[in-house]
Amino acid sequence: MRTWAVWRDNAAVWREIFGVCWRRSRVLFLSVCICMALDTFAIAGIGLALRAVVTGTTESRGALIVLGAAGAAFGYAADVTFSELTFSMRINLCELVAREHYDRQIQLAAMGIEGIEHLEQTEYLDKLTSLEQTWAIGQSAWSAVEAFALVARLFLVLGLLGSISPVLLVILVAGVVPLYFEQRSRTVIQAADEARSQDKRLQRRLFEILTGGATGKEVRVAGTSAHLVRLQREAAERSERVWLRANLEAGFLGALGWSIFVAAFVAGLAVVVDDAAHNPAHLGDIVLTITVGTQLRSLVQNAVRASTNTGGSGRILEPYRWLRAYQAEHVSAATNPAPDGLREGITFEDVTFTYANSGHPALAGLSVHLPAGSIVAIVGEYGSGKTTIVKLLEKMYRPTSGRILVDGVDLATIDTRAWRSSTAAAFQDFGRYQSTFAQAIALGDLEHPERLAEAVAHADAQSLVDRLPDGLDTQLGRAFDGVDLSEGQWQKLALARASMRQAPLLFVLDEPTASLDAPSEHAIFERYMERARAIAPGGITVIVSHRFSTVAGADLILVLDKGRLADAGTHEELLAASPTYAALYSLQQTAYAGP
Template structure:
C-alpha cells in the first residue's frame, strides 16, 4: 500500500511539473465537486427552516443558494470527468507510454525475455500506460467520493449521532469490493501465460508467414480448436474470479443496506416523537436520497482504482528490474584495437529452469585478427556461446577476458558499439532499405558510400537494382511497402552486419541459411575479404557459426562442439588429418552433397 501511494504521489508531482494547467484544473474541479453536494444539502436545510420560521428573505436567499449549488454540482461533475480523463490520457500517452517501452527495451541482456514472470508482467503492461496513468486520477476521484460520503454522514450525525454510525458501515462495501478485485487481479496475473499462448495461436492463424505450412499440413482447424480451448479455459478461470468478486461486493452492500434501513426507521420514529424539526428531517431525506448513490459511486471508483492498480505492481517491478539490470559497475571501455584476443576460462552456463548446463567448462583462446568457426550438431552449444560473447547473458561460472580484462568489467553499451552480427533469426525491419541497412552503424546511416560498401559485402547490389526506389524503397507489406523474399531479407541483414568498419567482434550465426549455394559461396568469399580487412584495422575476431562444414574450411581455427563442450580445435587440414569428430561429420556432409 505504501509503495502504491508513493508511486501515485510521484506521478502527481510529474503531472504537475509536465502539465501544470491540466493538473491544477483537474484538482480544482475535484475539490469543488467534493463540497458542492454538502452546500446543496445545507442550503435546502436553511431554506426549510427559514420558511417554517416565516423569514422570507432568508428563505429566498437560501433557495437561490441551493439552486446555484445544485447547478454547479451538475456542471462541475461533467467538467471534472472531462478534465480528469484528458489529464490522465495525456500523461499516459505522452509520458508513461514511452517510459514503459524504454524500460522494456533498455535491459542489456536477453534472459529476462525468456522468464515467465517477466513476460507475465509485460503482458499486462503492454498497452497499459493509459490505465496506469488513470490509476492516479481514479484514486484521487475515489478519495473525493469518499470525502463526499463522510461529509454526508457528518451532516446526518448533526441531526442525531446515531446516524453517524453509517460512516462505519459505508466502509464495508468498499472493503468487500476491494477484496473481490484482488481476487480478479491475482487471476489476471496467473492466467497471463495462457493469454499469451492463445494470442500466439491466433497469430499463427492470421500471419502470412505461417499460412503456407498451415494450409499445406491442413492443421488450421486443429490450431483453431487449440486456440478456442485455451481461450475457453482462460475465460472460465477469469469468470470464476469475477463471480467471486461479485459475491464479495453483494455481501458488502447487503451489510450496508441493513444498517441504512435501520437508521432511516429510527430517524422517522424520532420525527414522530418531535425530537427533530422539519429542516432536520428534510436534510436527512435529501442526504439519504443522495447517500446511496454517493456510496455506490465511491465503491465503483475504488473498484476502478483497484483494477487500475493492477498496473502499478508490474510497473514498479519493471522499474526495479531495469534499475538492477543497468546498475552494473562495469564502466571500462573496450580496447581501441584487439592485441591478444578473447579468452574463455572454464566457462559454464545454464539457462533459467534448465535441468542441465548448456555449456560445460569451456576453455578457449580466440586470437586477435583470426577467423574462428564454431561447428557442431544442433544443441551442441554454439549459439549459447555466441550469446555469452555478445553479453546477452553472463556466464554461470568462469570468466571471459578481452585482452586480459574481464568482459563483465566492460561497459555493455560500449562493447555493443564494437560488435557486428548477422543471425539466423535476423530482424525484418519494415522501413526504407537504407534505414534497414544503416541501423548497423547509426553514425553512417546517411552515408551512401558506406551503404554501397555494405551492400557489396553482402552480394546485394543486384537485389537493390530490382527495387523500385533503390535505397529509399520501403519494405514490409504491413506498412504498405514491398515484400522481400527470405533470401532478400537475409541479404539486407548481412549488409547491416557489414556496416561497421572497426568492430572488435563480428558474428555470423548461420548467416546464409536462406541463400542458394552459389550465392553462399560468393558471400563467404566476401566474408573472408571483410574479415581480413577489419582484422588489419582493429584486430577484430570474426566468429562464424555454421552447420555447413564446407563453408568453414578457410577459417583460421575451427572449434568443434558437442553436448556443450569443446571436443576439437584446429584448422581444417589439422582436424581432417586427426580423423576425429570433425572429419567424421565433414565426410558425412560431403557424401550427402555428392549424392544430392
C-alpha cells in the same frame, strides 16, 4: 506491517507520477485538481439548498424558496459538470503521461538489462502482461486523490447528518461496511487476474500464429488451424472460468456489504420521519436526509470504487515496482572500457552454460583461444552449441561457470554498452523490420547513415535494391502496404545492417547465408573474408555455419559436438587429424555434389 510497506511504496510511486504529470502539462494538472475540489462541495450545497426550499415553503418565505431552488439547480449542474470534466481530463492526462513516459520507461527497463534471459522467464513476462495498460499507472495516483476527496465529502455529509440527528451517524458508520467487503472482493479479483495471465498470453500468441503471414502458411498447409483454434478456445475457457468464479465471489461480497448499508439507511430515515411527524418544522430534515442519504449511497459507492481502485492499484503498481527493482538488481556493474583494438584475442576458460529450465548444458567446459586478427569458423550439427557461443560473446547471457577473457580482461567486467558498440552481428534469427529498406539497414549504426551504400555492397544486395520499386526508400511489409521480401532477401538486408559498423573488434555472422543459394553464399563469404582482414586492429570475425565448404578459408575452425569442443584447427589440419570433421565434411560434400 507488510500492508504498510506496500502503501508506503505505492505512495512513493504516486509522488513520482504527480511530478511527471506536473512537468508534462501544468494546465491539465491544475484543472483536474480545481474541478475535483469544486465537485467535493457540490453535494453539501445541494442538500442545504433543498432544505431551504422546504423550510421556505413551510414558513411561506418566497425569497428563500427561490434562493434554495436556484442553489439546488446550480449544485446539480456543478456536480455533473465537474464530475465529467474531472473524468475526461484525468483520462487525457493519464494517457498522455503513459504514452510519453511510462511506455518508454518500461521498454527501456527491459532493454536496460544487458542479457535476454529475463525475456524468456515466465515471471518476467507475466509482469509485462500486467502492464499492457500503462495509463493505469497514472490512474492509480489519481484514484488515491479521488479517494481522499471522497473522504472529505464524507466528513461534510457527517456534519449535515449530525445537524439533523446524531442517530443518523449510524448511516455513515454503515458506509464503512461496503468498503470492507469491496476490499475483500478486490483481493479476489486481483488474485484471479494474476492466475489467468499465462492463459491470456497463450491466447495472444495463438492469435498471432493464426493471423501471421509466415506462420499462417504453415498452419494452412499442415491443416492445424482447427487444432490451434481449439487450443486458443481452451485457454480462453480456462481464463474465463477463473474470472467468472472470482467475479461471482466478489459480487456476493459486494451485495452483502450494500445490504447492510441499505438496512442502516432505512432505519435512520425512519427516525427522521418520526421526528417530523411530531414537529412539522422539521419537514425539511426529511428532504435533506433523503437527498444527502441518496447522495451518500452514491458517495459511498464512489468511495468504494476509488478505494478499490486505490487498493487495487497494486495490480499495476506491484509489477511496475517489481520490474524497476529487477532492472536495478540486474544493472551491470561492469565499468572497464572496451579495448580500442585486440592484441591477444578472446579466450574461453572452462566455460559452461545452461539455459534456464534445461536439463543439460548447451556448452560444457569450453576452453579455446580466438587469436587477435583471426577469422574463426564454428561448425557442428544442429544443437551443438554454435549459436550459444555467439550469444555469450555478445553478452546476451553470462556463463554459468568459467569466464571469457578479452585481452586478459574478464568480459563480464567490461561495460556492456561500450563492448556492443565495438561489435557487429548478424544473428540467425534476425529481425524483419517493416520500415523502409534504408531505415532497416541504418538501424545497424544510426550514427553513420553515410555508410549505407557500402553496407549494401558488402551484403551483395545492390541488385536487390535495384529491383525494388522505390529503391532504398521502398516500404517493407504488406501490413503497411509495402513490399514483402523473400527469406533470402531479408537475410541480405540483415547482413547489410550488420555491415554498418566498419571496424568492429568482434564481427559475428551466425548462419549468415542459410537462406541463400550457393553462388550468393560464395560471393558473400569471399567479400566478408576480405572485409575481415580490414576491420579494427586485431579484430576477430566469427562465422557460424553448417556448410563446411564455405568456411574452409578460416584461420581457425572449431568443431562442436553436443556442447563440447571436439576439435580445433585449420581446414587442412582437421581433415588430416579429426575423424569427426573429415566425416562431416565428406558427408556434406557428397550431399551437395550428388551421387
